[in-house]
Amino acid sequence: MVDKGSGTVLHRPLMILAAAMAVLGAIALGGLLFDDRSLVNAPIWLKPLKFTISVGLYAVTLAWLIGQLTRGRRLGWWLGTVFAVGLGLDMALLFWQLIGRGRTLHFNRETPADQWINNMVANGAFTGWGATAAIAILLLFQRLPDRAMNSALRAGAALSVVGIGVAMLMFGPNEQQMAQYQSGVKPSIVGAHAVGVPDGGPGLPVLGWSTVGGDLRIPHFVGIHAIQVLPLVAFGLLMLARRHSVLESEFVRRNLVRTVSVGFAGLLALLTWQAQRGQSIVHPDFWTLLTGAGIIAVVAAGSVLSLRVPRPMHQLT
Structure with missing residues (x-):
């Protein structure tokens, strides 16, 4: 095909x-x-x-x-x-x-x-x-001929692997199931999507992600789809280069893709940390918000620096 x-x-x-x-x-x-x-x-x-x-x-x-x-x-x-x-x-x-x-x-x-x-x-x-x-x-x-897409494919595939790996955190027994084991009872369910609350509780419409506790499906979902998001970012920057001359440099686009990749990795880590603490995606605490703000600041600063990086001399001739 x-x-x-x-x-x-x-x-x-x-x-x-x-x-x-x-x-x-x-x-x-x-x-x-x-x-x-x-x-x-x-x-x-x-x-x-x-x-x-x-x-x-x-x-x-x-x-x-x-x-x-x-x-x-x-x-x-x-x-x-x-x-x-x-x-x-x-x-x-x-x-x-x-x-x-x-x-x-x-x-x-x-x-x-x-x-x-x-x-x-x-x-x-x-x-x-x-x-x-x-x-x-x-x-x-x-x-690959385009450095930005090359970086996007590598980072996207790597983060996707991490996102798939997050699912492994779901398959171990939770506290309630461990208590059953310790009491001599073999639980019929071993593992869970939710953390701190039972599966099947209140959740977001359609997605079903818990609104009352942590949910490991969120970082799992975000991580596995990095393999689509980051190449789309690289492609979008290439399209924008037709209107914005600063993006004509593949080195600038590559650095921007790398910056977004770092931010995506930070988001994946944050969502995993939040879920593991039994915290709902819709009720972030101070430390979650502070960490999120830090990730945004890093991406913003990295984007500004990427746009200001001078092109190699061979591109100026």
Whole structure:
């Protein structure tokens, strides 16, 4: 499959995965409209819809990234295939468990079947994480014509790996589950999205992120989509260069991308720290606000310095 705009050969297994997610997403949207079943205080079709959108976008992005590889492209192809198979299996199990069986997916160890499905989904996710990490390493050895995009791809892939890794924090037993273990009772649920409050409590519309406690899904979501956000920043700066001469220098654009990447990393760390303290995204305390203000100040200062950096002498001739 070829991207006619760039001539890049897109990764076929990943594009098949993306197409499958588009079909399943349409089905999930229909289910959300016409099936009033709920699970853990949320519409039963909401999680499948969110996952199909996220996985579909990620598959397309990863296919494009692999197409940018000039070194190790064959290895990149196999890594993309591993990702497509792992996440494809995960999505099949997600629909089977949630829609077919009407039971929770993540952390569920109530029956042998639930535990097997939970373990298989975790294995698929970790396989995808490993493949993405390997692709991020491959990107370190690439030299793209545009320095800004080169930096965006590397930082985006690296932060995406960190974002996927944040999910590992969800799979350990929380305080209540540890207390059950210590009392000799084996809990049926091991792990949680929320911190400090039970899963399924009050949350933001559609997203479902907790409004009364910490929620590790927030840094997980933000992190994994760095792989799309930062390349879009680089592309946006390239478009703006047509109107603003200061952005014509790829060194200026590269420095701006690096500044945004530092800010994105700071935001990811802040959101993880906030969630781990059991603090809701909508009720930040003084220290969260102060840290956020510090990140904004660093990005602002870095942006100003990036715009003032003189171009290399060979560009002035």
